[in-house]
Amino acid sequence: MTTWSRLLSGGELRQPDAVSCGACVAVVATALHQGAPPPADFGSEVWALHRRLTSCADLDGRRQWPWPRWWGTPPWALARHLTVVSGREHRVLWVRTGARRVVRRVTAALRDGAPVAVYVGSRLLPRHVVLALPVAQAGVPTTTDLRWTVHDPASGRTRHIDLDAWRRGRLTPGWPRPWWVVVPTAGRHDRVSRR
Known part of the structure; x- marks a missing residue:
C-alpha cells in the first residue's frame, strides 16, 4: 500500500494524452x-486499454458499440470493463436525475472497498473522468461523509470532491458539473473473464 500511496500522491499515474482520462481511470481501477x-x-x-474501450469488442470479447x-x-464501455x-x-x-441518491450509492461503494469512476464536465458536456478512491485505500486522505478523495488523471494526483458542491453542481477545481458515475451494484456478477 505504500507504493499506492506514493503513486497516487506523486503524480506518476497521469493520463498520457488529452483524451485518455477514462482509460487511465480504468487502468488504476x-x-x-x-x-x-x-x-x-x-x-x-x-493507450492499449483506450483502444479496447472504444473498439467493437469489450475485454470479455462481447460486441459493443465502437466509439470515436x-x-x-x-x-x-467503462462499466462493462469494470464488471x-x-x-x-x-x-x-x-x-442530474438524482444527485442525492447518487451520493448515497457512491459513498456505499467506496465504504465497501470499490473505486467509482466519476464523469464531470461543463454545463453542456461531460469532459473528464476521475476515480473516487475506496475508504480503505491506505495512505490516502480518506473519503468522508463530506467529501470523496479522487485520483485525477489530468495531474496524476489526488484531490477532493466536496459533496455539498456536488449536490449544487458547482465542483471545483476543474470541471464544475457532475454528469455520470460508474458504480457497482450490490450483488456479485456471475460471469468470469475469459482473459
Whole structure:
C-alpha cells in the first residue's frame, strides 16, 4: 500500500494524452480491484486499454458499440470493463436525475472497498473522468461523509470532491458539473473473464 500511496500522491499515474482520462481511470481501477500495483509501462497500458474501450469488442470479447477515440471513453464501455475485472456488475447512473441518491450509492461503494469512476464536465458536456478512491485505500486522505478523495488523471494526483458542491453542481477545481458515475451494484456478477 505504500507504493499506492506514493503513486497516487506523486503524480506518476497521469493520463498520457488529452483524451485518455477514462482509460487511465480504468487502468488504476483494475489494479485496485485486483490488489496489484499498476503496470510498469503505465502510459502504454492506458493507450492499449483506450483502444479496447472504444473498439467493437469489450475485454470479455462481447460486441459493443465502437466509439470515436478522440471523444474519450464512453461510460457504458467503462462499466462493462469494470464488471469483467471486478466480478461485480457495474451500472452508469446519471447524476442530474438524482444527485442525492447518487451520493448515497457512491459513498456505499467506496465504504465497501470499490473505486467509482466519476464523469464531470461543463454545463453542456461531460469532459473528464476521475476515480473516487475506496475508504480503505491506505495512505490516502480518506473519503468522508463530506467529501470523496479522487485520483485525477489530468495531474496524476489526488484531490477532493466536496459533496455539498456536488449536490449544487458547482465542483471545483476543474470541471464544475457532475454528469455520470460508474458504480457497482450490490450483488456479485456471475460471469468470469475469459482473459
